[in-house]
Amino acid sequence: MDFSAILSQFPDLYTLAGQFFVGMSRAMILFVVAAGLTVVMGVLRIVNFTHGTFYMLGAFIAFSVAQWLGGSSGFWLALLIAPLIVAALSFVVESTLMRRIYDQPRLMQLLLTYALVLAFNDLIKIVWGVHYKSMANPIPGSISLGGATLPSYNLILLAAGPLVALGLWFFMSRTMMGKLCRATATDREMVDALGINSKQVFASVFVLGCYLAGLGGTLIAPTTNIVIGMGMGIIINAILVVVVGGLGNVWGALVVSFIFGIGESFGVLFAPRFALVFPFLIAATLLMIRPSGLMKSVW
Amino acid sequence: MIEVKDIHTYYGLSHILFGVSLQVNKEEIVCILGRNGAGKTTTMRSIMGLTPPRQGSIIFKGEDITRMPVYKIARLRMGFVPDNRRIFPDLTVGENLEIASKGNSQGDGWDKERVYRLFPALKAIDSRKGGFCSGGEQQMLSIARALMGNPEFLLLDEPTEGLAPLVVRELMEQIGRLREEGLSILMAEQNVKSALKLADRVYVIDRGQIRFQGSVTELEDNEEIRKKYLLV
Secondary structure, three states: OOHHHHHHHOOOHHHHHHHHHHHHHHHHHHHHHHHHHHHHHHHHOOOOOHHHHHHHHHHHHHHHHHHHHOOOOHHHHHHHHHHHHHHHHHHHHHHHOHHHOOOOOHHHHHHHHHHHHHHHHHHHHHHHOOOOEOOOOOOOOEEEEOOEEEEOHHHHHHHHHHHHHHHHHHHHHHOHHHHHHHHHHHOHHHHHHOOOOHHHHHHHHHHHHHHHHHHHHHHHHHHOOEOOOHHHHHHHHHHHHHHHHOOOOHHHHHHHHHHHHHHHHHHHHHOHHHHHHHHHHHHHHHHHHOOOOOOOOOO | OEEEEEEEEEEOOEEEEEEEEEEEOOOOEEEEEOOOOOOHHHHHHHHHOOOOOOEEEEEEOOEEOOOOOHHHHHHOOEEEEOOOOOOOOOOEHHHHHHHHHHHOOOOOOOOHHHHHHHOHHHHOOOOOEHHHOOHHHHHHHHHHHHHOOOOOEEEEEOOOOOOOHHHHHHHHHHHHHHHHOOOEEEEEEOOHHHHHHHOOEEEEEEOOEEEEEEEHHHHHHOHHHHHHHHOO
8 A cells, every 4th residue: 555545545634734834833923922021031030911012012013114115025124123123112111110110029010011011002002093904925825845735924934933942042051141141030139249230131131022022023913913902812822831831941932832833723623612722721731740830940 | 448337237127237347458357257147147248238238338448338239339349259159050150150250340360260270179060050069169169250250358158158177178278368369358157266267357246236356366365255155
């Protein structure tokens, strides 16, 4: 019996492969956002609900930058510029508001970051209006991967995840700033006692995290409707990824994003009515097995 | 080098230091002796700016540092070796030293190589995570890390705590060598015997107040003070 004969008995195989790649692409977006969140939560030890808002801002700003520049190159420039604008905004937010709550009780932190979510939602309504926006796909068409058809743009998403993971690994393990981040995550006071201004380390980490949120928002922009509230959707999943992966652990975030992406895409195939529940089911199961997260948490 | 004038320090509502005054001169090793909870660590933390005093003042090299941020005090070339060592557990021995050199680039003095010459045992474990080092290794690393900032003045909080006698002797020799290199040191100790071998002058602290100050021989002659506050 030859191979194609076996394949013909499983007509779903191409669909499965297609689902797998789509799931992976979504997992990569989730990872880019969750990686930023895990770094912020790991070093600053705040539960930052505003992270999803910076993701949403990334998408809206990407839309405007691409529209302003026009043409097919619009998106690529937006990919460069939009996350930087988000990072600049986050710098303002950090230096005016965030730095006042690091030593406050967690409830106060939630209050501020949630208040910022609401405030930014209204700000977006003022700037962009209440109707959804959509962007042209910068690489239309589709390609064939292992027999499965996949939108060409998803290749960008599939590449973005590993690139961000590698970049973060290099930053954390090889650069002075990364080493300072790891030191500050475990003992802020001692970092100060070495003559290093830990406030600056905090600010840098916050801006880096928000840059990644903005990058995630920019990457998702061409594939979806850009709407107010899209930040809330991702922040819940991102927080789950961060907690299940181990707070502050980038590799944990990567692994759990994979699990979520694949679980969701196959889940949709087999039990579409329960699609929304899958991330929570997966998170609950993993947390029952390892309550402190899959990998080492810095908290 | 440093002059602490009548400081009162609190942790929240509890009053810990009641008017502590002390002084360390250039190239001097001064010991604060006292029992657990006497106020040694709080004195150290007050000087470093980690728990700033509410009253009184601290003058370092002619500058008032009483309410200065911690990192600025450190940059005036003050080194801090805390009592629980506080090595960064996720960083390797080498990385612990590298980030410490970031804080203070002025002064030629100490680099990794020179620190490893003083503590050869650290060189062999350069790539080991700080959290996996033994107590003695962590203590050496904590001192080495403070040296990387090229301090002129070093705060050593109970450096011999929990170390084997042989390690204590070696550590004390190395601390003595630091004085020869021109450092001034304020050392808090419970281990009176080893501390007195090294010290130029001594303060005895109890319940947040200085009860005695003088030379080592003066303390050795004063049995009453030793019985009352040091139990030796």
